[in-house]
Amino acid sequence: MNLYTARDPGNGSEPVERLNAEPVNSAKNRKPLYEARKKIFPKRAEGQFRRFKWIVMLITLGIYYLTPWIRWDRGPYAPDQAVLVDIASRRFYFFFIEIWPQEFYYVAGLLVMAGFGLFLITSAIGRAWCGYTCPQTVWVDLFLVVERAIEGDRNARMKLEAAPWSLDKLRKRVSKHLIWLAIGVMTGGAWIFYFADAPTLLKQFVTGEAPMVAYYTVAILTATTYVFGGLMREQVCTYMCPWPRIQGAMLDEHSLVVTYNDWRGEPRSRHAKKAVAAGEPVGDCVDCNACVAVCPMGIDIRDGQQMECITCALCIDACDGVMDKVGKPRGLIAYATLQEYDANMALATGNGAHDIQPSAVRNPDGRFVNAVRHFNWRIILRPRTIFYMTVWCLVGVVMLVTLATRERLAVNVIHDRNPQYVLESDGSIRNGYTVRLLNMIAQPRTITLSLDGLPGAVMKINGLVDQPARSFDIKVKPDEVTSLKLFVTMPAGATKTASDFTFLASDAENSETAHYKAVFNGPGAKK
Incomplete structure (x- = not known):
């Protein structure tokens, strides 16, 4: 894997335009804690990284907008939406997985995996998440597509910004902002479809019959998408997001980041031939500012690593295009x-070259212009990344095992607190309980509820059976909680103190059993 593409210099070169692009955020001149936004007009870049960003944008937006419309057959008793957060029924459906409220630890596990996955990616390849898949980056890219389509590329937008107001300027600005608002509405509209049946909610939303919370949610997400993606943009990444400040702890000398190779580019010169003829040293950087012009964060990568850099690599595309032109x-x-930067710097300056010994490409004047190297496994296989990967895999394996082995039948019991027991006229003792049977499959079934322990005791279920017994068959609805009020009675003289016993819930057809340990209180029990 070559991260540098070495090419033989051509004999001729095309003229390169120097762009009037000064960095808004400069590593050489650090700004106060907060500074008002200065508009950035990023130029459209072309190259492999820009194409990759187009692909990522299409995939991520496609997943976001299309996922609520995917159907998944769960039978007649469960919703057929593949991904659904059913707040009313307190369920989370994800294709073949169904999560109940008491199983929220699965969601926590996903969040842990997401966190360690982000640590792993950042340690290996810098802020790749920020540069390619962060929602802020994706929506800003989408907004820039609209802006360029209506107002033109960088120079046209700058000219329009400086021009006095006219009908043409008003038309372009109103059109742009209306489309931005439409994108915001689509963003909020897609979000609410994750919380209800999408086709039904869409019909209700259009006809004005949807719950008001749906309209409020769309309004809030429309506003945040419009403001963050259209009006604030890089301010969100610089001031609102904590990750730029955290990433410093995630990077080390083996992390891949976008780097300006000043050992090759310096000293810069826009008139290389004249400088060479005069015997002056000349670097490969022609000081065209193309890297600054395409940067959506408004930085100059030639100033070194900066907090604002999101590692989108558009500056690489811009610079490679200029290098092609100048041969x-x-x-x-x-x-x-x-580590590679230091090695190449040592090679270029002659310090420690005998220890490094890489292959290299030389200019005709003998200067090193590009070190050619192969993929370094230390980028991935080093203690930090191995630790992150191990934790990530361990959490994932534990979740998969628990998902595969979890029981879909559960029983919960609450003992009546007042009174703790009732002493009846014949001397028998009665305790009251609320029993909740959780049928966590999308099929009705018959559950056998019985007592284990507490010899001589019988139970009676209000409204279900008249005669007391130690076991009952109870029909439960699919994917629901069935609540029962029952009483357990011990005959006279059987107990005077607290006794432990167990409620057993079993489904012979599905070979599932659940139990709950309970306590039977008597007159001699300690309170």
């Missing part, structure tokens, strides 16, 4: 680790 090898800006 020089690509890779002046490239993904590299700090």
Whole structure:
């Protein structure tokens, strides 16, 4: 795997335009804790990383907007929406997985996996999440597509910004903001479909029959999408997101980050031929500012690593395009680790070259222009990344095992607190309980509820059976909780103190059994 693409310099070169692009955020001049936004007009980039961002944007937006409409047959007693957060029934459906409220630890496990996955990605390849898949990045990319389609590329937008108000400017601005608002409405509209049957809710929403919370949710998400993606953009990443400040603890000398190879590019010169003729040292950077012009965060990567950099690599595409025009090898800006950067710097300056011994491409004047290297396994296989991967896999395996082995029948019991027991006229002792049978499958079934222990005791279920017994067959509804009020009675003289026993719930057809340990209180029990 070559992260640098070495090319033989051409004999001729195309003229390169120097763009009037000054960095809004500069590592050389750190701003106060907060500074008002200065508009950035990123130029459209072309290249492999820009194409990759298009693919990621289409995939992520496609997943977000289309997922609520995917159907999944769970039988006649359960919803057929593949992904559904059913708040009314307190269920979370994800294809063949159904999560009940008491199983929320699965959601917690997913969050833990997401966190360690983010740590792993950042440690290996920097802020790749921020540059490619973060919702803020994806929606800003989408908003920029609209902006460029209506107002033009960078120069046209800057010219329009500086121009006085006219009918044409008003038309373009109103059109742009209306489309941004429409995208915001679609964002909020897609979100609410995750919480109810999508076709039904869409019909209700359009006809004005949907719950008011649906309209409030769409309004809030429309506003946040419009403001964050259209009006604030890089301010969200710089000031609102904590990850730029956390990432410093995640990176080390083996992490891949977007790097300007100043050992090759410096000193910069826009007139290389004149400088060479005059005997002056010349680097490959022609100071065209293309890397600054395409940066959505408004930084100059040539100033080094910066908190604002989201590692989107658009500056690599822009610089590679310029290197092609001037007939020089690509890779002046490239993904590299700090260790590789130091090694190449030592090679270029002649310090420690005998220890490094990499292959290299030289300019005709003998200067090193690009070190050619192969994939370094230390990027992935090092203690930090191995730890993150181990935790990530361990949590995933535990969740899969528990999902595969979990019981879909449960019983919960609450003892009556007042009174703790009732002493009846014949001397028998009665305790009251509320028993909840959880049928966690989408099929009706018959559950046998019985007593284990407490010899001589019988139970009676209000409204279900008239004659007391030690076991009853109870029909429960599919995917629901059945609540029963029952009484357990001990004959006279059987107990004077608290006694332990067990409620057993069993389904012979599905070979499932659940139990709950309970206590029977008598007059001699300690309170």
